[in-house]
Amino acid sequence: MKGPQVDQLVFECMFPKPKSTEPQNFQQLLQRNLVPEVRLETQAFYGHLSSQEAKYPGLDYSYQPHRVRLSRYTWHRRLFRAFDNLGLTKSEIASLTKWEGTRWAKERFEREQGIVIRDTTSDGIEDWVPPELRIPLAPHAQRADIEEMEDIQGDGETEENDNENDMEEDGEESDAEITSVGVELNERLRAAVAQREAGNTTIPIDEEWEQWLKDAVEAGSLPYLPSDLSPNANIPGTRPA
Structure with a gap:
């Protein structure tokens, strides 16, 4: 049954x-x-x-x-x-x-x-090897790998520090250049204004500044320049345009 x-x-x-x-x-x-x-x-x-x-x-x-x-x-x-x-x-x-x-x-x-379907589940996975049968990595090879990694890391840090120092130096030089030019121009303008206030109205304000202003206006770099600052404005004591 x-x-x-x-x-x-x-x-x-x-x-x-x-x-x-x-x-x-x-x-x-x-x-x-x-x-x-x-x-x-x-x-x-x-x-x-x-x-x-x-x-x-x-x-x-x-x-x-x-x-x-x-x-x-x-x-x-x-x-x-x-x-x-x-x-x-x-x-x-x-x-x-x-x-x-x-x-x-x-x-x-x-x-x-009449075929065999291959199992791909274990693809990319190495065969298991008992610890006692594994081939150890040579000590000098391990040291070489560590030293190489340290050298790469050290080179990267040195290059990064050099780039930062270069950027800081460039910034300092640019600031110093702008400051020196601005101070010198300001002193010349102050001196010219002082002479004009003293009664010498024929002295130009600053020839280099006037020429720069004229070139900038003609090149279109100062499209919104007020009429009273134009190189063609009738300002006593300035050079004819």
């Missing part, structure tokens, strides 16, 4: 007394809950469903890393709890898990198409 099927045992363990809103058998549970969760996990893991590997991820419900991934989803978490409570063997689990995304689906596709 045959005992209950594995899917029936699992369903009864998950739903001792199913409500009207819950699946009424394992097939309904599979279509409504388990397969959609498989698709969600595949999309989250691969980022797409376009490659053969994403279409046939080969999820093994007895393989712990795959169980950890699928256990993020409610119905798979309850499914694995039922597996453990029933004490199902790997063979019994394999005989039950024959749906989209499982190891069974991948192996059937490979067999029918």
Whole structure:
């Protein structure tokens, strides 16, 4: 006499007394809950469903890393709890898990198409080597690497400091140049104004300044110059334009 099927045992363990809103058998549970969760996990893991590997991820419900991934989803978490409570063997689990995304689906596709879908999950990850079998890095090589990094860092700091010093010196020179020119011009203008106030109205204010003002106006550098400051204005004591 045959005992209950594995899917029936699992369903009864998950739903001792199913409500009207819950699946009424394992097939309904599979279509409504388990397969959609498989698709969600595949999309989250691969980022797409376009490659053969994403279409046939080969999820093994007895393989712990795959169980950890699928256990993020409610119905798979309850499914694995039922597996453990029933004490199902790997063979019994394999005989039950024959749906989209499982190891069974991948192996059937490979067999029918005569191909092997390469698993790219571990690409870029080096093979594990026990610590006692690892080849240690030579001490002098480690020192050379450290010294090289220190030299690079030191050169970068020196160059940065030199640039800052150059900028400070340039700023100081520019400020000094502007200050010296302004002081000299101011002194000449003050002296000319003092002589004009003393009665010598024929003395020009400052020939260099007048020439600069005339050139600036003609070049259009001072478009909003007031009429009384124009080189052509009739100012007593200035040179004719």
